[in-house]
Amino acid sequence: MTMKRKKNWQPLTIALCMIAALFFTLTGCGSEANPTGNGGAEEGQIFELKLAHFFPGTHPAEKELVIPWGKAIEEATGGRVIITSYPGETLGKAPDIYENVVGGVAELGLSCFSYTRGRFPLLEVFELPGITYKNSKVAGKVAWEGIKALEPEELQDTKLMMVFATGPGDLFTKVPVRKLEDLQGLEIRATGLSAQTLQALGASPVAMAQSEAYEALSKGVVQGNLSPVEVLQGWRHAEVTDYLTLTPFLYNTLFFITMNLDQWNALPPDIQKTILEVNEHYLEEVALGLWDKQNEAALKWAVEEEGLEIIELSADEAKRWIDKVEPLQETFKNKMEEAGLPGEEALDLVKQLADKYNKEY
Numbered sequence: 001m002t003m004k005r006k007k008n009w010q011p012l013t014i015a016l017c018m019i020a021a022l023f024f025t026l027t028g029c030g031s032e033a034n035p036t037g038n039g040g041a042e043e044g045q046i047f048e049l050k051l052a053h054f055f056p057g058t059h060p061a062e063k064e065l066v067i068p069w070g071k072a073i074e075e076a077t078g079g080r081v082i083i084t085s086y087p088g089e090t091l092g093k094a095p096d097i098y099e100n101v102v103g104g105v106a107e108l109g110l111s112c113f114s115y116t117r118g119r120f121p122l123l124e125v126f127e128l129p130g131i132t133y134k135n136s137k138v139a140g141k142v143a144w145e146g147i148k149a150l151e152p153e154e155l156q157d158t159k160l161m162m163v164f165a166t167g168p169g170d171l172f173t174k175v176p177v178r179k180l181e182d183l184q185g186l187e188i189r190a191t192g193l194s195a196q197t198l199q200a201l202g203a204s205p206v207a208m209a210q211s212e213a214y215e216a217l218s219k220g221v222v223q224g225n226l227s228p229v230e231v232l233q234g235w236r237h238a239e240v241t242d243y244l245t246l247t248p249f250l251y252n253t254l255f256f257i258t259m260n261l262d263q264w265n266a267l268p269p270d271i272q273k274t275i276l277e278v279n280e281h282y283l284e285e286v287a288l289g290l291w292d293k294q295n296e297a298a299l300k301w302a303v304e305e306e307g308l309e310i311i312e313l314s315a316d317e318a319k320r321w322i323d324k325v326e327p328l329q330e331t332f333k334n335k336m337e338e339a340g341l342p343g344e345e346a347l348d349l350v351k352q353l354a355d356k357y358n359k360e361y
Contacts, residue, residue, distance in 0.1 A: 047267060048082045049259075052091035052100060053110035054211050059234050060294055061255075062087045066110065069257075069282045076274045081267075083108065094209040098258065102157050107263045113254050114192025115209060121336065122152045125346040126165070127193045127252050128332055129325040134358045136167030136228075136291035139252050141361070142353040144283065150346055159264035161257040161279050164287035166228035167295075169194075169251030172237065172244040173224030174217065178311055180320050188224045189213045193328075197250055198226060200325050210235060217241060226251055229302075230294035238302035245311040249322050 051070065055061040062085060070083035092100045097111035098119070113120045114127060126143045133139040143163050147155070177183050184202040195205035206222050210231060216222045217240040225237060228251070232238040264272070302308040313321070329347060336343025 044080070046080055046082065047263075047271075048084070049107040049263065050091060051083055051085045051108035051110065051257075052089075052097050052106035053085070053087055054089045054094035054097065054209060055087055055110075056211075056235075057087040059087070060230075060290060061110070065282065065286050065290060066257075068286070069278065072278050072282065073275055076278050077271050081271060081275070089211060094211060098158070098256070101258055101260050104260050104262070107260050108161070108257065110255060110257045112191070113256060114194065117192050117195075117207075120152070120154045121339065122150065122154060122341050122343075122346055123147070123254065124193050124332060125336075125343075125350050126254055128329050128347070128350075129193075129197045129250050130322060130329055131252075131350060131354055132249065132358065133165070133167050133252055133354060135361060136165055136295070137288045137361050138354065138357040139165035139167040140283075140288040141357045142350060143254050146346070146349055146353055149349060150342065155258075158258040158261050161259055161275075162283045162287055163254055163256050164283065164290065165255065166230070166251070166253045166291045168248035169226060169228045169253070170244055171224060171226050171247050171250070172229075172232065172241045172308070174220070174241055174243075175223060176243045176309070176311060177224070177245045178313075179317055180324070186224060187222045188226055189216060189222045190226050192253075194226050194251060194253070196328060197325050200328060201321060202324075213237065214240060228253070228291055228295055230291055230298045232302040232306075232308065233298035234294060238298075238306040238308050241308070243309050243311055244299075244302070246313065247321065249318070250325065 051066060053061070053066065066085045066087075070085060073081050073083060086106070091106045094111050095115040097106070097109040098113075098116060100106050101109040113123050126139070126146065133142070140163065143165055147160070147163060171177060171188070173186070173188075175182070175186070177186070180201065185204055187204045187206050188198050189208055190198050190205040191207055191209070195207055198205040206216070208216060210227065213222070213225050213227075213231075214235055214237060217225065217237060224241065225231065226247075227237075229244070232241075232244075267275070303310065333343040333347050336346065
């Protein structure tokens with residue numbers, strides 16, 4: 001009788017087990033290589049970020065905010081985030097900076113929301129005329145807290161680092177403006193909502209970035225500017241204007257520093273947390289009061305060094321101006337509601353916050 005030989009499966013079984021163990025070890029290591037979900041960032045990876053803005057390299061926005069803020073982030077992250085500033089529109093014109101950040105032309109950008117009219121409809125609530133801000137710190141606090149409460153959809157395509165504001169601005173011109181009649185037909189540089197405000201007063205607004213206004217004033221293309229007083233010195237506008245009419249009820253402009261969303265999501269969570277902490281410190285300690293300090297110094301310089309004449313409207317005259325611009329608040333609210341945006345909620349919130357912070361600061 002012939003007997004069948006038994007097959008010995010033991011060596012094959014051992015080999016298969018070893019291959020399986022090796023496979024699970026390798027795949028297990030792969031899943032643990034990115035335990036924090038940091039967008040694929042390697043351990044110790046250095047992130048070099050470009051920041052685009054339109055201010056000249058000598059401006060306090062560059063010297064007192066952007067450069068120190070960037071260095072603080074670099075130090076706080078142990079050198080893993082390096083921010084290089086590109087001032088003076090070297091990485092794009094002022095109105096294009098936000099979209100350039102969205103598209104990744106620069107990882108970070110600083111500019112004004114008002115430079116892209118219609119792109120940020122709900123944010124116009126923070127620049128409406130007829131709402132009083134005692135200073136830039138009040139205006140910035142209202143905007144930052146209001147944006148966090150409203151979470152506007154128009155801002156969700158970048159990661160907002162901070163917002164800050166000019167606070168009240170004034171009208172400085174080549175010819176004296178002492179009453180409403182003096183403003184009729186006068187060509188004044190303005191952007192965004194400020195242009196609508198001037199139009200309501202009978203002036204002829206001319207849209208252009210702040211970086212273009214000096215040449216336009218010097219050549220007589222425009223006869224004035226509605227802006228924070230700091231531009232008299234920071235942009236040397238006192239050299240090409242002669243009069244300043246105090247109009248604190250007309251103006252406020254918001255600035256932003258924001259980051260490309262993909263770049264933000266690529267940062268490890270610990271670095272994100274560190275950046276947010278640095279942001280809060282620089283917002284409170286530097287950005288919110290930056291324009292108040294500049295405005296005071298610039299006005300002193302413009303009057304003493306350039307002979308600028310200050311014109312103060314009487315109470316009755318100021319009321320004439322305010323009556324002309326207050327309807328813009330109702331127009332804003334109705335426009336937002338028609339677009340399905342919370343216009344009434346936003347307007348009420350801004351008025352409440354302005355009242356709160358005007359008392360505090």
